[in-house]
Amino acid sequence: MNWKRPLENEMAGYFTRYAMKVPETNALQVLKDLKYNSLHLMASLSLEDWDFAYAPGKWTVKEVWLHLMDTERIFAYRSLRIGRGDETPLPGFDQDIYVIGSDAKKRTVASIMEEYEAVRNSTISLFENLPEEALDRMGTASSHPISCRAFAFIIPGHERHHIIGLKENYKLG
Numbered sequence: 754m755n756w757k758r759p760l761e762n763e764m765a766g767y768f769t770r771y772a773m774k775v776p777e778t779n780a781l782q783v784l785k786d787l788k789y790n791s792l793h794l795m796a797s798l799s800l801e802d803w804d805f806a807y808a809p810g811k812w813t814v815k816e817v818w819l820h821l822m823d824t825e826r827i828f829a830y831r832s833l834r835i836g837r838g839d840e841t842p843l844p845g846f847d848q849d850i851y852v853i854g855s856d857a858k859k860r861t862v863a864s865i866m867e868e869y870e871a872v873r874n875s876t877i878s879l880f881e882n883l884p885e886e887a888l889d890r891m892g893t894a895s896s897h898p899i900s901c902r903a904f905a906f907i908i909p910g911h912e913r914h915h916i917i918g919l920k921e922n923y924k925l926g
Contacts (some may be wrong), residue, residue, distance in 0.1 A: 754885050756780060757907075761777035763891070763900035763908070772908035781880050787909050788873040794916065795866050800902050803862055807922045814923060815857040818865050821912055823851045825868045828904045828911070829876045835892035836901040837884045845895035877904060880905050 756779045764772060777783050806813045812820065832844050882893065888902035919925045 754781070754881075754883075754888075755782070757902075759900055759903040759906055761896075762864040762898070764903040765897040765899070766895065768895075768897065768899060768903060768907050771914055772906040774910035774913040775906045780902075780909060781877065782786055783909045784873065784877050784880065784905070788870065788877070791873075791916070792866060792870060794919075795862070796867060798862075798925060800862065802923070802925060803865075804858075805923060807924075811922075812852060813926065814919065815860055815862075816852050816855065817915055817919060818869060819820060819857050820848060820852055821915055822869055823855070824848065824911055825876055826907050827877070828908050829879055830900075831892070831894045832883075832901050832904040833879060833889050835894075835899070836887035838887075838890060840892060842893040843895070851889065876908060890919055 758778055759772060775783055795818070803814045806816075827846055834841070834843060883901065888900065888905070890901050891898055892901070893899070916926070
């Protein structure tokens, strides 16, 4: 597939800050590489690290990873809808409700890592198998115009954003 970075008119709003964290041109390769790097980071954490929140009211490391998976699923779903030509505007979502509903405290590290790998493999498969012209298709998500291609950059950019936060605020990795 002929990957290229999304143009300015292919996304708007807060999406841009995530896509900018992926300067590479092949988002599919970034998704693959990030999967292995993230699994390595996850495997290096102690059990205490996983339940740590750096301040009151902040997410635990478990909650951050579950947030990443929820968001990736939503963004991949948006990519599928837009890539298939569905022009129905797609609503936003409240990330805090999803984190509360994740019941992270009851999750094992192994189950989180297994789910992360499954979610990422699904996202990779989606982008590997979309027709090239699907990447150019535009839709609306969270009241902003966006291309299918943009999500291929936003997903890893969103993950990089949170990994930076984990390393800086949680002193991990």
